[in-house]
Amino acid sequence: MKIRMLVEMSGTRNGVPWPPRGQVVDIPTGEAQHLCASGIAEAALDHEASGTETATPPPSATSAQPPAEVTTPPAETKRTRRVKAAPADDTTGADTVTE
Known part of the structure; x- marks a missing residue:
């Protein structure tokens, strides 16, 4: 049965x-039906068996x-x-620091 792949698959099938x-x-009908059922x-x-998809996006989408x-x-x-308050004997009275 002839099928068109809808997704990229990693790995191999029978070493290929x-x-x-x-x-x-x-590919064999049983395997093809399983792949079609799973999306x-x-x-x-038969007339579509020419090979790879050739669709391209419109020029406005890529230019x-x-x-x-x-x-x-x-x-x-x-x-x-x-900052922490200064000890009682500190006469500055400052408890903030500007960076």
């Missing part, structure tokens, strides 16, 4: 790598690159953090 997605291959392949018509994203970094700000 699986055909690429879109290619038509002739890995679909039955191919124009989107513009690069431009962002402005945030403004630098001073950060303040709390």
